[in-house]
Amino acid sequence: MRPEIESLIKEERNKHTASAASNENKTDITALTRRSFLKVSALATGGMCLGVTLPAAKSHGKTAAADFSPNAFIYLESNGNLMVKSGRCEMGQGISTALPSVVVDEMEANWDYVRVEQAEGDIDKYGSQATGGSASIRTQYIPMRKAGAAAKEMLIAAAAKVWPADPKDCYAENHFVIHKPTGKKLGYGELASIAATMPVPEEPTLKSSKDFKYIGSYLPRHDVGMVIQGKRTYGVDTIVPGMQYAAIVHCPVLDGKLKSLDKSEAMKVEGVTAVVEVDRMKVPFGSLGGVAVVANNSWSAQQGVDKLKIEWDRGANGSYDTDSYMQMLVDNVTQPAEKMAERGNVEGAFNKAAKTLSAVYTQGHLVHSPMEPNASVVHVQDDRCDVWASTQSPDDIQSVLSQFLGIDKKNVHVNVMIAGGGFGRKFKCDYVQEAAAISKAVGTPIKLIWTREEDTRTGYYHSNSAQRVEASLDEDGNVTGWLHRIAFPSINTLFTPGIERAPANAVADLESHPFGISNYRSESGKAPAHTRIGWYRAVYAIFYGFSHGVFADELAEQAGVDTVTMLNRIYDNNENKAQAEQVARSKAVLELAAKKSGFGKPLPKGEGLGIAVHYSFQTYVAMAVHVRMKGDDFEVVRVDSAVDCGQVLNKDGATAQQEGAVAMGISLSKYCEIKFKDGAVVTSNFHDYPVMRITDMPEVHVHFVESDASPTGLGEPGMAPFAPALSNALYQASGKRHRSLPIKA
Amino acid sequence: MSKSITVNGVKYPIDVPEDMPLLWFLRERLEFTGTKFGCGKGLCGACTVHVDGNATRSCVMPISAMAGREITTIEGLSENADHPLQKAWLEVGVPQCGYCQAGQIMNAAGLLNNNSSPSSEEIEAAMQGNICRCGTYQRIKKAVAMAADELAKEVS
Structure with missing residues (x-):
């Protein structure tokens, strides 16, 4: 290392990181206790910090510490700058804009003065930060509003004290408190220190939804300016002093073992300093086991991995073959299987039927493939561990690393970095635990970056699945009975290895589906797991949405009506009063998608317009997909997505989530399938595991149902209706029925 | 005489193994982390930079072929993010x-x-x-x- 290049690099880096550095929170925040609902403290630099602690669940009616979930931290500086910490993990879904904007709206602050920072992993301060299940908005909306409203009331109280005036004569607007009778104003910055001494309101008054300024608007993401300059730093971008770089190759088969290792050639690669065996850690998000190469740069580490001579003992899963496994799944749904749930009398309905119909639907494994491969920096020291990771769950990092290292969770310090895509993959912290294992072995901080090949071959896969649906129709074309048999290796096998079939919790979405057929039974067929199964954006809703959506189209054809008529008929026949709201809202999005897309209009030959609706994660989405055949291939021309997620927080972000769901829907409908042979994945990178590209992107039009119902999440629900709507469109366009994903046109 | 490369208008000596792709030289030697690693095989475009004004996949471009060339990364695309x-x-x-x-x-x-x-x-x-x-x-x-x-x- 020559000194001149070092100073040159330093000088250049300073230029480029200057603005990022100034964004760092330099204030010394007094530690907050968990005793009160809201806790305020003065900033060392002047200003106020408001920590919010709200009951996580109201049902207990107690105020025991365990019932309190701290949710937000608001830092108002004396210059008026406002920093809101975002406790939930950001992976592109826009949560770090949506939730802070709720605080700012209630606070009557000006978004232009707001900076959002990602909170460090701290379950005591922020409550669970495990980000998945489209749950952030659903669970955090009210706490965030209360936090903002409380801050506003304290600022008003502060102004009233200064003037002095009656707080009732004062109101807040756009970062100022205004005295109504005189028109006097005081800025939030000027008031911050005094506000910090005001009592914290226990039940702040929330705004009326008609007064919302940011909630429900099109608000740009807070970090677009950083992204377009390449200044947004992801887990993979972390740089810490003394850091070495690592690459890893895993055992290609679940629970296989290292048989022999020859590292001599790897050690000869310039820059390589060590080869480390990483053991399988048999906890849900622990390492699959592999061999890592450590070097002074990532390229040398990757070259080193390529030079390793390894023999694996493939073990009991070494014969996993997805082609024959799929045949087994299909066999297991075409014969009676274990009953999961039942209501009414399915056999009775089938016996009395005018017609019965059955179909089998299948889907292969998927891998998440976020653009940022798994990466983290970890530094293990005697009694502490520091982590910088793109993650969806700092909680799990703390828990897995504390088990692995034998140290207290509190000593695992997790710096949560924005994830370059997550889609469920970065909920699982095997890559962080591996970096910890390597750091522990070599004694320096380690940046471990998985190659795309490892990301593809040794992931946590979306279940491959087979479903058989059988239904009966009466003479008027009403659906009278529904038998739904599924077989897929379940996510539960991560937590309870050896489970032989998907258990009740993985089948519950069938039972609660708003179709609500009176005579109904679900059955789960045998499907042991031979690889790691994991949540993939929308999870079960992908294949349950597919089977319900396509089968509704097939039933419509049998009954001689169009799909919208058939779906409305099914919903109208739902006698379960508890599902009345779900039925009404499902019908409303269906109608909106049909109307906006012109469903039912005549189309030129070779074109089709399919429709499907699905309720998942408490959100309703209907999609109408317009396709055009191009020889044996097809193109998606236009998608109309109708959404009811209650009150929309940010229309820009919400729209983006639908556009993204369509894109990912096209990928999994047209291209994506992970296949195994001899226990291992046969594909490795984007050439043989293709995903959709810009040339496949249709026009996407998103339509929201105007609503002030409680907001629900949007990260996943858009995924479910796309594939069935596409399949239905293709049937109309080509006469060919597609019941398997990906679709082979 | 060591070889050199110009990145965002500044000249740097090339002091890494000559088969190292430009991507890793930029990210890890010069610490310009705006350019991203996505696939390592020129398949995804996350690592795109300009070499003499032309869009190039830096993950498959050996640094040895870059001597004397002018590289622009996202950090150097414009002075004030105003491209x-x-x-x-x-x-x-x-x-x-x-x-x-x-x-x-x-x-x-x-x-x-x-x-x-x-x-x-x-x-x-x-x-x-x-x-x-x-x-x-x-x-x-x-x-x-x-x-x-x-x-x-x-x-x-």
Whole structure:
């Protein structure tokens, strides 16, 4: 290392990181206790910090510490700058804009003065930060509003004290408190220190939804300016002093073992300093086991991995073959299987039927493939561990690393970095635990970056699945009975290895589906797991949405009506009063998608317009997909997505989530399938595991149902209706029925 | 005489193994982390930079072939984030996770360097090497077209 290049690099880096550095929170925040609902403290630099602690669940009616979930931290500086910490993990879904904007709206602050920072992993301060299940908005909306409203009331109280005036004569607007009778104003910055001494309101008054300024608007993401300059730093971008770089190759088969290792050639690669065996850690998000190469740069580490001579003992899963496994799944749904749930009398309905119909639907494994491969920096020291990771769950990092290292969770310090895509993959912290294992072995901080090949071959896969649906129709074309048999290796096998079939919790979405057929039974067929199964954006809703959506189209054809008529008929026949709201809202999005897309209009030959609706994660989405055949291939021309997620927080972000769901829907409908042979994945990178590209992107039009119902999440629900709507469109366009994903046109 | 490379207008000696791809030299030697690693095989475009003004996949470009060349990364695309593409990206609100976006912008800038008024088909054809898993493609198309319009105004 020559000194001149070092100073040159330093000088250049300073230029480029200057603005990022100034964004760092330099204030010394007094530690907050968990005793009160809201806790305020003065900033060392002047200003106020408001920590919010709200009951996580109201049902207990107690105020025991365990019932309190701290949710937000608001830092108002004396210059008026406002920093809101975002406790939930950001992976592109826009949560770090949506939730802070709720605080700012209630606070009557000006978004232009707001900076959002990602909170460090701290379950005591922020409550669970495990980000998945489209749950952030659903669970955090009210706490965030209360936090903002409380801050506003304290600022008003502060102004009233200064003037002095009656707080009732004062109101807040756009970062100022205004005295109504005189028109006097005081800025939030000027008031911050005094506000910090005001009592914290226990039940702040929330705004009326008609007064919302940011909630429900099109608000740009807070970090677009950083992204377009390449200044947004992801887990993979972390740089810490003394850091070495690592690459890893895993055992290609679940629970296989290292048989022999020859590292001599790897050690000869310039820059390589060590080869480390990483053991399988048999906890849900622990390492699959592999061999890592450590070097002074990532390229040398990757070259080193390529030079390793390894023999694996493939073990009991070494014969996993997805082609024959799929045949087994299909066999297991075409014969009676274990009953999961039942209501009414399915056999009775089938016996009395005018017609019965059955179909089998299948889907292969998927891998998440976020653009940022798994990466983290970890530094293990005697009694502490520091982590910088793109993650969806700092909680799990703390828990897995504390088990692995034998140290207290509190000593695992997790710096949560924005994830370059997550889609469920970065909920699982095997890559962080591996970096910890390597750091522990070599004694320096380690940046471990998985190659795309490892990301593809040794992931946590979306279940491959087979479903058989059988239904009966009466003479008027009403659906009278529904038998739904599924077989897929379940996510539960991560937590309870050896489970032989998907258990009740993985089948519950069938039972609660708003179709609500009176005579109904679900059955789960045998499907042991031979690889790691994991949540993939929308999870079960992908294949349950597919089977319900396509089968509704097939039933419509049998009954001689169009799909919208058939779906409305099914919903109208739902006698379960508890599902009345779900039925009404499902019908409303269906109608909106049909109307906006012109469903039912005549189309030129070779074109089709399919429709499907699905309720998942408490959100309703209907999609109408317009396709055009191009020889044996097809193109998606236009998608109309109708959404009811209650009150929309940010229309820009919400729209983006639908556009993204369509894109990912096209990928999994047209291209994506992970296949195994001899226990291992046969594909490795984007050439043989293709995903959709810009040339496949249709026009996407998103339509929201105007609503002030409680907001629900949007990260996943858009995924479910796309594939069935596409399949239905293709049937109309080509006469060919597609019941398997990906679709082979 | 050591070989050197110019990155964002500054000359640096090449002091790494000669088969190291430009990507890793930029990210780990010079610490310009705006350029991203996505696939390592030139398949996804996340690592796109300009070599003498042309969009190039830095993950498959050995540093030894870069001696004497002028490299521009996202950090050096404009002085004040005011390249027409950056302005259009901001206006349209393109990014979701943002990870692929530096590559998308640099690839689009390469296109506009060679064709300042691309048709929508030309935009799609030029951008099809850049993958976005969040699905921002519709907004990318809109932003590139918007930037091209802006450039046309600047020229006329």
